[in-house]
Amino acid sequence: MTTHERRSGEVILRLDNISLAFGGVKALTDISFDVREHEIRAIIGPNGAGKSSMLNVINGVYHPQHGTIAYRGEVRRSMNPHAAAASGIARTFQNIALFRGMSVLDNIMTGRNLKIKSNFVEQAIWIGRARREELENRRKVEEVIDFLEIQHIRKTPVGRLPYGLQKRVELARALAAEPSMLLLDEPMAGMNVEEKQDMCRFVLDVNEQYGTTMVLIEHDMGVVMDISDRVVVLDYGRKIGDGTPDEVRGNQKVIDAYLGVAH
């Protein structure tokens, strides 16, 4: 546990009293929690607890009706996706959201779109800054490709890849942006044990090497308890637990939510 405490820094993201509804359906109700710099923060809960909605609120895909989001000191009613990306938040999706018509390399290159400053005229002529930027960003992307060990599928269209590799490419696209915070929506869902181990290793390596803050949704309790520093537990859109893995494990409400309880 000591390493974890050393790793975690200041609070960089704080959500206060977030409520979100679609029409009459309440997805999130009055949820507050925070994320510290460099930590791995897990969000767990049964299906339909509002975990993905939570991530969508953090990076601005959904706009909550109530509550505030404070990211790096800036307090807002809601984020928008571009502002989130520009301030260093990257994410992966539960149902893989790769660009199916493009190769692995192009997919990962899109992750660097915010770093490219040349305009369309320069890119159409393909000289000077446009060419130079293409080269620099390609180099960066190749580093990510090496890091995630996907060199061999660089030029393959993503649609032809097996599920596990697609997940890895999606992580690569997120990493290519050199994010300071990474939102991972069930990065290990549907994987076999080996693939899960690989993915765990990558997540921990990224966290260690680059100090990237992680917010992670995962169903595999073993994984969550192993790699996360602190855990938020959601059930029916409400927060029912928050703390270190050990604290959460002992929380009666959490146990009830998972095992079911006679009301």
Next chain:
Amino acid sequence: MFYREAGQFKTNYIDDSAIFPIRQDRIGFAIILLLAFVAVPLFATPYIFSAILIPFLILALAAIGLNILTGYCGQLSLGTAAFMAVGAFASYNFMLRVPGMPILLAFLCGGVMAAGVGIVFGLPSLRIRGFYLAVATLAAQFFIVWCLAKVGWFSNYSSSGVITAQQVEILGYQFRTPASKYLLVLGIVSIMALGAKNLARSNVGRSWMAVRDMDIAAEVIGIRLMPAKLLAFAISSFYAGVAGALYAYMYLGTVEPEAYNLDLSFRILFMIIIGGVGTVLGSFLGSAFIALLPIALSLLVGFLENSIHLSVSKSMTSNLELMTFGGLIIFFLIVEPHGLARLWQIGKEKLRLWPFPH
């Protein structure tokens, strides 16, 4: 056996992202360019220039424009011809009203005007998608053509909006012969095709494809949907606009707004479906296919008439043409949705392995 990349090593990333990474392709392409710029002008007849090659190149350019919007950015448009009309009439007015206007600059300005109009009609794409948008682009098609025909100023108050393109002259040289016109069109189209290819392989092109494939994911990695879509509309319309100006100045000479009707828009759409959606090569293949198909059909009909004395009327031929177009669209969408360009790709893969099966 000869089409192998063995022994060709790329030592930097720029080589790796070249348009033709394989040496044999580069040689092949150089030969095609040489043929197009040198051999064809030496041997082709005026009929071939003005009835086949010039319209083929111009419509290929328009198809590249549509491919940028539909193939790369995923926004279906049924109004390409209207943007061509804007380019043509704008160029005409720049030539007419600005003394000493160089023709190439007039084409450029025509393209820019078309881009502006394209942005306006692209605005609905921010709120609607799919065929709702396709139907909305029909508004552009009908409105623009009506506007050019009704507002006399655009056609210098000629009756029913007919304009006669001014003589094309660059640095004192007058482009009168079909061969010289062909070379000018070929030059412009080649440069613009290269530009499109460059866009497709750099960040702008990737952003478009990202928007096409999954817009929410694109937004999340920081691509702004509005500028990306509007840029696609602008550049697509720019290409269409220049193609429209060339269509008036280099092909028809005298043109009315009705020449840029819905039928032409559909023709260009057919080109990219048959040629290949989302490829520059496909635009050329599709345009060639659509240009050559009526000729092939009339040859076939002529052959039938001679051999089995079947009398085929003129209207029958044109109906057969309609049916063939329609049938081919259905066929390609069912059997090879990526069009001729994909078939070309598969052919090359096969050739790499030949004579071995795998």
Next chain:
Amino acid sequence: MTFFFEVLIGGLLSGVMYSLVALGFVLIYKASGVFNFAQGAMVYFAAITFVGVTEFDISPWIAFPISLIVMVVLGLVVEKVVLRPLVNQPQITLFMVTIGLAFFIEGLAQLMWGANVRGLELGLQDVPLEWVSERWGMSISKFDLAAAGVAAILVTSLALLFNRTRIGRALRAVADDHQAALAVGIPLQQIWGIVWGVAGFVALVAGLLWGSRNGVQFALTFVALKALPVLILGGFESIPGAIVGGLIIGATEKLAEVYIGPMVGGGIEGWFPYMLALVFLLVRPEGLFGEKIIRRV
């Protein structure tokens, strides 16, 4: 003021005819998710087949069932040959394939029956109703009124078919979710066949009405282009939407032509409905009757 109402009512009645064409689109879209651009070509094909058959000295009462059979067969063939191989393709692909289909059917129609303009007599004359002009001094076309009546009957019976019968229930289930419908044992392909058959029937009725009004000619296919803004306005999935949308387009188009047209040189009927629909879309992208779409990630 009388003139205003005359234009308005004339517009509404011709709007009913647009609704009729739009209805064909909605039926197919609801059941199979295909936006059938070839509906206009089908209208033309139906009308020209009817006229072509009557030219063999066959009574219209026999020509009608013959054309109906032809249309149903056409619908079934289209479903089987063109659309079935494309199940689960993106909607935009299906849309483009129907553009190809439109060209094919147009060519086929003219190849079979020739391209010249034909008249079509239904025994209804396009003359003003006497008692209306006597009483209010307005001229309301008898023909338009009859056409509106036919359309009303058709819409009512389709609504009954959809809401009250077993087939209708199956249709709605299929429209909601193909796979779920298949899972509970609804014969999907049979249903699609029925829908294309019904769409062929609607095309025939629309073709006869439009054909007897404007003559049976290639330009009939353009009527379908007019039905598109109707659909944008009313939403692709709503039968009431098609009706109300048609009425709005018909009325505004006539009013615009009469009151705005002279100021800008006329001929604005061609694009006004589209612009109206476009402006409307910017305000309410889901259409008049569509539900607000929540896109989930």
